[in-house]
Amino acid sequence: SHPAFRTYLSADPSKGIPIGLLERSVKLTNEPPTGLNANLRRAFAFFNKEDFEDRDAKVKAILFGLCHFHAVMLERKKFGPLGYNMMYPFSMGDLRDSASVLYNYLENNQSAKIPWADLRYIFGEVMYGGHIVDDWDRVLCKSYLEFYFIDEILDETELVPYADGKLSLMTPAPGPHERYVEHIEAMPPENPLFFGMHPNAEINYRTVQCNSLFEMLIVLQPKESTSAEDGGAEVLSPMARAEQLCQDILEEVRDIKFPTDDISKSLTDEEKGPYQFVFLQECDYMNGLVGEMVRSLSELQLGFKGELTMSEQMERLIDALYLERIPDMWMKLGFPTTRQLSSWLVNLKERCDQLGDWTNDPISIPKVTDVSRLFNPQSFLTAIKQVTCQVQQLELNKLQVVTEITKRDVKQIETLARDGAYVCGLYLEGARWDMASNSLEDSKPKEMFCKMPVVQCRAGMVSDKEDKNIYQCPTYCTPTRRPYYVFPAQLRTKYPPAKWVLAGVALILDIGYTL
Numbered sequence: 001s002h003p004a005f006r007t008y009l010s011a012d013p014s015k016g017i018p019i020g021l022l023e024r025s026v027k028l029t030n031e032p033p034t035g036l037n038a039n040l041r042r043a044f045a046f047f048n049k050e051d052f053e054d055r056d057a058k059v060k061a062i063l064f065g066l067c068h069f070h071a072v073m074l075e076r077k078k079f080g081p082l083g084y085n086m087m088y089p090f091s092m093g094d095l096r097d098s099a100s101v102l103y104n105y106l107e108n109n110q111s112a113k114i115p116w117a118d119l120r121y122i123f124g125e126v127m128y129g130g131h132i133v134d135d136w137d138r139v140l141c142k143s144y145l146e147f148y149f150i151d152e153i154l155d156e157t158e159l160v161p162y163a164d165g166k167l168s169l170m171t172p173a174p175g176p177h178e179r180y181v182e183h184i185e186a187m188p189p190e191n192p193l194f195f196g197m198h199p200n201a202e203i204n205y206r207t208v209q210c211n212s213l214f215e216m217l218i219v220l221q222p223k224e225s226t227s228a229e230d231g232g233a234e235v236l237s238p239m240a241r242a243e244q245l246c247q248d249i250l251e252e253v254r255d256i257k258f259p260t261d262d263i264s265k266s267l268t269d270e271e272k273g274p275y276q277f278v279f280l281q282e283c284d285y286m287n288g289l290v291g292e293m294v295r296s297l298s299e300l301q302l303g304f305k306g307e308l309t310m311s312e313q314m315e316r317l318i319d320a321l322y323l324e325r326i327p328d329m330w331m332k333l334g335f336p337t338t339r340q341l342s343s344w345l346v347n348l349k350e351r352c353d354q355l356g357d358w359t360n361d362p363i364s365i366p367k368v369t370d371v372s373r374l375f376n377p378q379s380f381l382t383a384i385k386q387v388t389c390q391v392q393q394l395e396l397n398k399l400q401v402v403t404e405i406t407k408r409d410v411k412q413i414e415t416l417a418r419d420g421a422y423v424c425g426l427y428l429e430g431a432r433w434d435m436a437s438n439s440l441e442d443s444k445p446k447e448m449f450c451k452m453p454v455v456q457c458r459a460g461m462v463s464d465k466e467d468k469n470i471y472q473c474p475t476y477c478t479p480t481r482r483p484y485y486v487f488p489a490q491l492r493t494k495y496p497p498a499k500w501v502l503a504g505v506a507l508i509l510d511i512g513y514t515l
Contacts, residue, residue, distance in 0.1 A: 061171065062102060162502065263362050278379045335477075
């Protein structure tokens with residue numbers, strides 16, 4: 001080698017290497033493969049051919065299943081929150097260590113029976129599960145392991161979970177190394193069904209990609225105003241656009257104020273129940289948010305008039321208004337959402353309307369409460385349990401929220417629920433609710449969300465008993481899911497609950513737009 005030759009290996013950006021040297025160097029990067037087929041090919045190629053040929057037929061079959069499981073766990077990340085609540089750094093080291101455990105277990109196993117429970121526990125709780133933090137992602141990993149690692153994988157079994165004949169990929173019969181390679185190359189084109197997900201998941205993935213691209217284009221576009229003389233419609237400059245929006249928003253929210261102190265004083269101690277405290281708290285949250293909006297917009301107006309010097313915070317507010325984004329300070333005091341500014345303002349008015357209806361009659365709660373319009377929906381569900389505790393003299397920590405899906409719309413509800421409360425504002429993602437069978441079904445094509453009918457929430461005793469006809473469906477405030485987890489809802493199903501776990505089915509409160 002040349003005495004002046006130098007090699008720099010780095011996993012992170014480094015400021016210590018001179019820019020001039022970097023410009024004259026040849027850069028090499030090792031990017032992970034994209035696609036289930038590419039990940040499976042890479043995982044299987046990790047194992048030495050000669051070593052693979054020396055293994056028992058059982059080990060070969062399980063090792064191929066392990067490679068497929070590894071590829072699925074890696075590639076599922078692309079579906080974002082529908083795939084995982086968090087992103088995890090699964091690597092070839094996890095596959096290597098899992099394979100090592102597999103070899104040791106089967107070599108030292110005197111019985112002809114394979115210890116599937118032990119292998120699933122080590123793979124799902126130690127190797128891959130060691131990365132997983134979120135409880136619902138751990139349930140997902142466990143469901144994959146229970147589907148793949150069973151006795152049938154030793155012969156030929158289906159690798160596409162719960163596809164109902166829409167797509168099929170059988171494991172190859174135990175044989176030489178070349179048979180497995182040929183099987184990988186002959187795989188069908190990639191499809192969300194490989195992951196146990198609905199084909200709509202691909203639409204969601206592509207939509208997120210497009211939105212990211214167009215958001216970047218909006219940020220990069222010129223910000224100078226153009227006149228109609230240039231051959232197009234007149235476009236306002238960021239400053240002029242922000243000034244117009246500032247005035248419009250200020251006129252809408254300036255008069256919003258909920259008299260929480262007066263309401264609290266008007267209620268006696270007997271009339272102040274858990275529900276009243278929840279709505280008083282919601283009014284305080286709304287007053288804080290609207291107060292900050294009025295303050296910041298009024299300050300910005302003075303800046304536009306030249307009576308105040310534009311600060312960095314005011315400039316960030318101008319940029320947010322121009323780009324149709326919710327300013328950071330408003331988000332900090334506001335409710336979880338993925339909406340753009342205009343849609344967010346409409347949603348803000350709807351939330352104020354619900355609070356306004358309650359303030360007119362603070363002693364009673366609405367017949368149907370829209371939990372998607374609450375800052376803290378968990379507090380309302382806790383209030384349901386607290387009321388039950390007071391009436392039945394039970395312990396709060398031994399109660400859970402039990403859901404019962406009705407077949408009625410909001411307009412069909414005429415009285416309060418006898419037990420618990422009626423709630424609405426829930427949307428199903430990853431599946432749909434079939435009103436005829438009153439159970440979960442596969443989504444319709446191109447239908448990303450399904451609006452749920454009115455749900456009765458009541459308090460019930462915590463039970464460890466599992467019902468095979470009930471899917472414990474996680475509920476989140478927004479489609480981004482974590483960290484805005486609310487509670488698990490019980491949804492009836494004719495299929496195994498694992499089908500909906502792999503499909504990433506969840507209830508969302510605020511989907512970001514109106515269906």
